[in-house]
Amino acid sequence: MALSTVTYSPTQKGIVISIPTLVLSVSVGAIMLFFLLSSLSTCSCPSSLQSFNDNNNGRGGLGEVDKKERISATQEDIKWIKDQIQANGLHMQDNVLRKGINPRTRAQQLQDLIQFKGISHYEGPVSDNHTALPCPGELLVEEHHSNYGEPWAGGRDVFEFLAESSHLSPNSRVLEIGCGTLRVGLHFIRYLVPEHFHCLERDELSLMAAFRYELPSQGLLHKRPLIVKGEDMDFSKFGSGVVYDLIYASAVFLHMPDKLVWAGLERLVGMLKPYDGRIFVSHNIKFCSRLGSEECTKRLTSLGLEYSGKHTHDSLLFNHYEIWFEFRRPKA
Numbered sequence: 388m389a390l391s392t393v394t395y396s397p398t399q400k401g402i403v404i405s406i407p408t409l410v411l412s413v414s415v416g417a418i419m420l421f422f423l424l425s426s427l428s429t430c431s432c433p434s435s436l437q438s439f440n441d442n443n444n445g446r447g448g449l450g451e452v453d454k455k456e457r458i459s460a461t462q463e464d465i466k467w468i469k470d471q472i473q474a475n476g477l478h479m480q481d482n483v484l485r486k487g488i489n490p491r492t493r494a495q496q497l498q499d500l501i502q503f504k505g506i507s508h509y510e511g512p513v514s515d516n517h518t519a520l521p522c523p524g525e526l527l528v529e530e531h532h533s534n535y536g537e538p539w540a541g542g543r544d545v546f547e548f549l550a551e552s553s554h555l556s557p558n559s560r561v562l563e564i565g566c567g568t569l570r571v572g573l574h575f576i577r578y579l580v581p582e583h584f585h586c587l588e589r590d591e592l593s594l595m596a597a598f599r600y601e602l603p604s605q606g607l608l609h610k611r612p613l614i615v616k617g618e619d620m621d622f623s624k625f626g627s628g629v630v631y632d633l634i635y636a637s638a639v640f641l642h643m644p645d646k647l648v649w650a651g652l653e654r655l656v657g658m659l660k661p662y663d664g665r666i667f668v669s670h671n672i673k674f675c676s677r678l679g680s681e682e683c684t685k686r687l688t689s690l691g692l693e694y695s696g697k698h699t700h701d702s703l704l705f706n707h708y709e710i711w712f713e714f715r716r717p718k719a
Contacts, residue, residue, distance in 0.1 A: 456557075458578070459547035459548075460547075522599050523595065525592075526595065526599060529600075531592070531593070531600070534593070537705055538704050538705065540704050542569075542572075542573065543704065544702040544704050545709070546571055546574035546575060546578075547574075548709070549667055550575070552698065553633040553667070555579075557578060558580055558583070559579065560585070560631045561575050561579060561583065561585065561631060561634075562585045562625070562634045562635075563584075563585070563586045563636070563637075564586075564634070564639050565586075565587070565588055565636060566586035566593075567588060567597075568600075568601060569596075569597045571637060572586055573601055573602075573605055576602075576607050576612050577610070581609065582611050582612070582613065584613070585614075585615070586613070586614045587620075587622060588616060598614070620651030622658065625658075630658060631664060632660050632663065632664050633664070633665055634655055634658070634659055634665070634666045635669075636667075636668050638670050640668055641670055641673075645674040649686070649690075652666075652690055652692065656691045659715075661717075662717070662719070665713055665715055666692070666713070666714040666715070667711050667713055668712045668714070669711050670710060675694075687714070691717075691718060693714065693715055693716070693717045694712070694713075695713040695714060695715050696713055698713060
């Protein structure tokens with residue numbers, strides 16, 4: 388090991404700097420090892436992967452959800468929409484079909500599908516059709532989006548209200564009674580971790596629309612929601628140990644006899660998380676109000692439920708307010 392001096396002489400400035408330097412006698416192999424270790428000390432992987440490794444170091448990896456994303460639009464979001472409409476000079480036109488924007492009705496589109504044996508208009512025998520899983524034409528033209536008295540897009544509104552009112556996180560468990568074609572359910576399925584959305588639905592066409600069109604079209608098959616065909620408030624297929632953070636029925640109890648609704652509530656009490664879990668029912672609760680306030684409270688108490696109040700939800704997509712009634716399980 389020897390001490391030497393390195394002289395640096397910039398020709399333009401005429402300055403001579405002498406720096407004492409430690410000179411080591413090392414082998415070529417040691418030098419190579421030094422550079423190899425230096426290269427390993429930093430990560431050249433994509434930033435997203437690096438942040439994933441940092442965030443999950445010693446905390447369980449993919450199965451754990453740490454962040455709660457924003458669900459509903461803010462006042463700033465609404466203002467931004469209004470500003471964009473105004474800035475672009477947009478205003479409502481007469482509701483007429485225009486050339487160049489597929490002016491065919493759904494019925495005409497369906498007829499074309501039947502006549503031409505598919506969207507691509509290929510002729511030939513059915514045996515030559517290599518579609519992995521044929522889809523009914525009624526679903527391809529989205530007839531099921533017109534099965535409701537309210538806009539299909541309004542499902543997002545319902546999701547936002549329910550998710551925030553019940554303080555859901557992606558790890559929560561949700562049960563919908565009568566999810567239909569997943570107008571609302573799609574948003575829960577997307578938000579929740581796999582297998583945490585459950586649904587009881589009686590209508591076969593709605594179930595086909597959910598499985599064969601909506602889940603694949605939204606890229607949500609990997610979420611594996613448990614959607615069960617059944618009626619008469621029979622929840623036995625969901626298992627005996629499951630407990631839900633949120634159970635909701637959107638305009639479903641309106642079409643059920645009061646006796647069946649009460650029987651269903653009795654079965655649901657044990658499936659609702661005590662204290663924090665919530666049951667939400669939309670539109671009205673005539674199954675309860677028809678008994679009178681005192682008698683209804685008595686009956687709820689006997690089941691282990693408590694009425695928490697009525698909510699009025701302002702909607703961005705329905706053009707009217709929505710009414711929801713909240714129940715909880717006050718004791719374990």
